[in-house]
Amino acid sequence: MNLILLEPADWIDASHARVCDPRRLTHLREVHRAAPGDSLTVGALDGAIGRGELLTLTASEALFHVPALDREPPAPLPVHLLLALPRPRMLARSLEHIAALGVKQLTLLHTRRVEKSYWQSPELRPDKIHQHLMLGLEQARDTRLPEVTLETRFKPFVEDRLPALLAGRRGLIAHPGMPQACPRGIDEPTLLAIGPEGGFVDYEVTRFEEAGCEGVHLGERILRVETAVTALLARLF
Amino acid sequence: MNLILLEPADWIDASHARVCDPRRLTHLREVHRAAPGDSLTVGALDGAIGRGELLTLTASEALFHVPALDREPPAPLPVHLLLALPRPRMLARSLEHIAALGVKQLTLLHTRRVEKSYWQSPELRPDKIHQHLMLGLEQARDTRLPEVTLETRFKPFVEDRLPALLAGRRGLIAHPGMPQACPRGIDEPTLLAIGPEGGFVDYEVTRFEEAGCEGVHLGERILRVETAVTALLARLF
Structure with missing residues (x-):
């Protein structure tokens, strides 16, 4: 937690906020070893970043004075990520990586090799998705929550x-065996599609190509979804 | 498990091998849904890759006929990775990522912000390290086991x-706030140093710089160690 990310319900007035949940209170005590008078990095959800002074810290709440939030959060990545729904445990970690790396639009997609049962996982509940995204934002000192869309x-x-998502965006589909190596250091608006474990099936690759996406690969190594997501984003942007 | 990686003890003779451990047997049954007659990708530890025919599959063993191993494993990354010892759970996952991405030399290093207790973790036992590296190799269809050195x-x-490791290698130390952005797409032999959660202390950064390492950053986002390892390797090579 490199940033204390304040949600609307945390604010008491324009310059005071209160953290009451056990996760953040424990982190403040045990990792930050915070004490009244300490100055910590805070941010407003979907807003700016600044310093907050810890006024009191009890077993049930931490009270902050936040005189001003005057710094912009880090720049987002210019990407809409289209990810075949991973299995639940992998989804949880992938959401944290994705939020930490600066993705702001995420679509979770059903494909042939996604097990149908994954769509019933509690990890897909809005509160669970929110929680994992918040962890990623707190890690990276970001405040802007990614938008997540489910496409079953x-x-x-x-x-x-898909056609509307590709308007004004370069479309890339990451798939082993594609002829083109994944490009490096691009900065144009991009739609990046990443398949499930086991990959897209040929029919799906063809449909993406017909829609105007370029197939790209990351070499002959087959990576886990969470590793591939980070590797592709780090290489592209 | 995209490759059945055969260790010396698995071989019965030059063209037959037997898998007896519950982890791989379960994976063959439940994920591969393998049956006698199936052809699967196999590799010899530190050797070549080929196809093996599953002859029998029982509750206690899978017997393979491996007529020939005739393909080289994927090329290694030209990097010696120097990683401040992460906390145990992060270490386990990082070892899998590192092996999957093709790192062949790894040094785990003590630094000021590494908790001393981490050096007593069972995750540092040679058999545990071996197990995580094997998982990474199986994932990426690689056979060459990374060498791991502990520097306490x-x-x-x-x-x-350090001076000997830097002979013939470009030294990079990844640290937030360094002036130079991490380079992209290099292919020269490299030593890459990555700090612990909380980062290197200034004294440590200075010592690396004095030894000839260039400080590089990945932007203003602070990433978890496992995310940073993957992001740096994917961007560099």
Whole structure:
């Protein structure tokens, strides 16, 4: 927690905020070893960053004086990430990486090799997704929450929504065996599609290519989804 | 497990091997849904890759006929990775990422902000390290086991061993706030140093710089060690 990220409910007035949840209180005590008078980095959800003075710290709340938030959060990545829904434990970690790396639009997509049961996982509940994204933002000192969209049917997504997402964006589909190596250091608006464990099936790759996406690969190593997400984003941007 | 990685003890003769451990047997049954007659990708530890035919699969063993191993494993990364010892759970995952990405030399180093207790973790036992590296190799279809060295004292390492590691290698120390952005797409032999959670202390950064290392950063986001390792390797090579 490199930033104390204050949600609307945490604010008492324009310059005071209160943290009451056990996770952050424990972190303040045990990792930060915070004490009244300490100055800590704080941010407003979807807003700016600044310093907050810890006024009191008890077992049930930490009270901060936040005179001003005057720094912008880090720049977002210019990418809309389209990720085949990973299995639940991998999803949880991937959400943290994705938020920490600065992705602001994420679509979780059903594909042939996504197990249907994954869509019933409690990890997909809005509060769980929110929690993992918050952890990633706190890690990276960011404040802007990514938007997450769930697309449970491949064909309607590709036919009805993909064309609009590709308007003004370069489309890339990461898939082993594609002819082109993943480009480096681009800064244009991009849609990046990443398949599930086991990959996209040929039909899905073809549909992305027909929609205008370029197939790219990361070499002959097959990476886990969470490793591939980080590796692709770090290489692209 | 995209490759069945056969250790010396798994071989019965030059063209037959047997897998007896529960982890791999379960994976063959439940994930691969393998049956006698199936052809699977196999590799010899530190050797070549080929196809093996599953002859029998029982509750206690899988017997393979491996007529020939005729493909080289993927190329290694030209990097010696010097990693401040992460906390145990992070270490386990980092070892898998590191092996999957193709690092072949890894030094785990003590620095000021590494908790001394981490050096007593069971995750540092040679069999545990071996197990995590094997998982990474199986994932990436690689066979060459990384060499892992433990350096429990910073000063003797920097004074006595670092100069030899830097002979013929470009030295990079990844640290937030350094003036130079991490380079992209290099292919020269490299030593890459990555600090612990909380970072290197100034004294340590100075010692690396004095030894000839360039300080590089990955932007203003602070990443978890496992995310930073993958991001730096994917961007550099």
